[in-house]
Amino acid sequence: MSPPLHLQRCQHQAGPALGPAEQAALLPQVPGWTIADGLLQRRFKFPDFHHTMAFVNAVAWIAHEQDHHPDMAVSYNHCTLRWNTHSAGGLSINDFICAARVDALAS
Numbered sequence: 590m591s592p593p594l595h596l597q598r599c600q601h602q603a604g605p606a607l608g609p610a611e612q613a614a615l616l617p618q619v620p621g622w623t624i625a626d627g628l629l630q631r632r633f634k635f636p637d638f639h640h641t642m643a644f645v646n647a648v649a650w651i652a653h654e655q656d657h658h659p660d661m662a663v664s665y666n667h668c669t670l671r672w673n674t675h676s677a678g679g680l681s682i683n684d685f686i687c688a689a690r691v692d693a694l695a696s
């Protein structure tokens with residue numbers, strides 16, 4: 590059995606994009622995240638800009654360390670992350686690993 594997603598590391602070769610059944614099996618492991626327009630995404634809300642930017646920097650650290658980078662839409666008190674895997678042309682396990690690692694920041 591695989592370790593929980595937040596303890597896995599992104600794979601350098603992400604492989605082919607996950608199919609709908611594989612995506613549906615992984616989604617319950619990242620509560621709060623949804624799949625829309627082929628992207629794994631979640632909006633995070635914060636009290637103010639300072640907290641938002643602290644989160645953005647923590648996500649940047651995860652992205653750098655995992656070599657897997659989200660689209661980030663940053664506003665005063667919220668940030669939306671969107672992940673897909675360019676090399677796979679869709680969603681891969683790497684997107685779910687990074688989502689779980691971000692969730693682990695706040696737990």
Ligand SMILES: C[C@H](O)[C@H](O)[C@H]1CNC2=NC(N)=NC(=O)C2=N1
Nearest residue numbers: 656657658659673674675676677
């Ligand atoms: C060489 C390097 O691993 C690749 O360019 C990485 C970098 N970050 C990436 N980020 C995302 N979201 N998808 C990728 O396919 C990807 N590829």
